[in-house]
Amino acid sequence: MSFLTSPFFLVGRACESQRLPRNFSLCSSGLAVVAALGCGGEGSVTRDIAAAPGPGGSVTAAPAASSQWQPPAQVEAESPVARFGQLRVEGSALVDAAGNPVQLKGVSTMWLNWEQNYADSKAGLRWLRDNWGLRVVRAAMGVEPMGAYLTDPAPMINQVRNVVHNAIDLGVYVIIDWHDHTAELHQDQASAFFAQMAEEFGSYPNVFYEIYNEPKQISWPLVLKPYHEAVSAAIREHDPDNVIIMGTPVWSQNVNLPADDPVPGTNLMYTVHFYSCTHRAQQRAIAQSAHDKGTPIFVTEWGATSSDGGTNPAGQVCTDEAQAWHDFMDSAGISWTAWKLDDCADLSCLFRPSAPLDGGWTDEWLNGHGPFVRDHMQLYPQE
Ligand code: MG
Numbered sequence: 431m432s433f434l435t436s437p438f439f440l441v442g443r444a445c446e447s448q449r450l451p452r453n454f455s456l457c458s459s460g461l462a463v464v465a466a467l468g469c470g471g472e473g474s475v476t477r478d479i480a481a482a483p484g485p486g487g488s489v490t491a492a493p494a495a496s497s498q499w500q501p502p503a504q505v506e507a508e509s510p511v512a513r514f515g516q517l518r519v520e521g522s523a524l525v526d527a528a529g530n531p532v533q534l535k536g537v538s539t540m541w542l543n544w545e546q547n548y549a550d551s552k553a554g555l556r557w558l559r560d561n562w563g564l565r566v567v568r569a570a571m572g573v574e575p576m577g578a579y580l581t582d583p584a585p586m587i588n589q590v591r592n593v594v595h596n597a598i599d600l601g602v603y604v605i606i607d608w609h610d611h612t613a614e615l616h617q618d619q620a621s622a623f624f625a626q627m628a629e630e631f632g633s634y635p636n637v638f639y640e641i642y643n644e645p646k647q648i649s650w651p652l653v654l655k656p657y658h659e660a661v662s663a664a665i666r667e668h669d670p671d672n673v674i675i676m677g678t679p680v681w682s683q684n685v686n687l688p689a690d691d692p693v694p695g696t697n698l699m700y701t702v703h704f705y706s707c708t709h710r711a712q713q714r715a716i717a718q719s720a721h722d723k724g725t726p727i728f729v730t731e732w733g734a735t736s737s738d739g740g741t742n743p744a745g746q747v748c749t750d751e752a753q754a755w756h757d758f759m760d761s762a763g764i765s766w767t768a769w770k771l772d773d774c775a776d777l778s779c780l781f782r783p784s785a786p787l788d789g790g791w792t793d794e795w796l797n798g799h800g801p802f803v804r805d806h807m808q809l810y811p812q813e
Pocket of ligand 1: 632
């Protein structure tokens with residue numbers, strides 16, 4: 431097994447997530463556990479272990495699918511979905527049922543194979559909706575690690591269902607995310623999964639499909655675009671209209687490639703990810719240029735941290751650079767979900783260890799970039 435295909439590398443992000451030269455020396459020096467420490471990011475094994483003591487850090491047995499779940503008789507009044515309804519894409523814009531541009535802001539769960547308690551908390555989601563202005567939650571379904579979708583599909587699907595059911599109950603939008611770095615190797619599984627999700631949830635206006643979280647350095651025309659075409663076609667057999675979000679090469683930074691060679695179809699968007707201590711003006715210029723060309727963008731992950739997700743608690747929170755990204759996103763009306771809804775010492779964990787599960791996250795519970803995320807989720811400057 432080469433280092434590039436080691437589990438540690440597959441789930442990490444620090445050494446992979448930028449267009450700048452990557453710090454392979456950090457990643458390749460020493461033991462695998464050192465690699466996990468150095469390169470662990472949004473999904474590092476080490477980060478997960480570090481999160482274990484809190485109420486959201488432990489991995490409990492996956493709750494049974496809420497098989498008794500019944501959709502609400504009507505969308506909750508004043509909720510985001512009650513307000514905006516079925517969304518679609520027009521040019522570069524996400525628009526509501528009336529055709530008006532709409533910006534959604536919210537959070538991503540932690541990898542669902544590693545964190546289930548905050549992700550499952552309906553009360554917590556309601557609190558974020560009502561107190562922070564959350565309109566969307568992203569269900570980050572791990573695919574490759576042991577215990578994730580490829581080895582344990584049933585509990586992972588149930589986890590996704592739980593998040594989606596909560597979102598539908600609360601009138602919140604929800605992104606079903608295939609959280610993978612080599613999805614081109616799992617195209618058949620992804621197609622089958624999304625066909626199932628589209629069959630179950632395609633009639634709900636709440637749902638987005640994010641079919642490939644962060645591709646690595648793979649060819650857009652030869653590998654990634656064909657993957658998106660195939661998986662999107664599987665969705666469209668069951669759901670003709672809900673928005674599909676597609677990853678872009680190099681950890682979802684090279685949105686310039688689909689800008690010049692888009693996937694055919696309707697209601698398609700592309701994702702850009704940024705971690706502001708690492709991804710700065712150069713990456714932002716790529717996104718700005720794509721937006722200016724009319725490319726619809728949804729930022730499904732960002733952090734005011736380094737690209738390792740702030741796994742080193744002694745690292746930085748780069749709010750000045752993050753503010754420049756938010757100035758761009760707000761001016762362009764770009765929707766986003768912040769990484770990540772979890773309690774741990776990582777600077778990208780919104781909450782301190784042992785924070786409550788069900789809301790009430792006052793200042794003393796916020797961690798790392800948490801205050802910055804909260805402050806920006808509450809702002810909808812174009813409304
Ligand atoms: Mg639909």
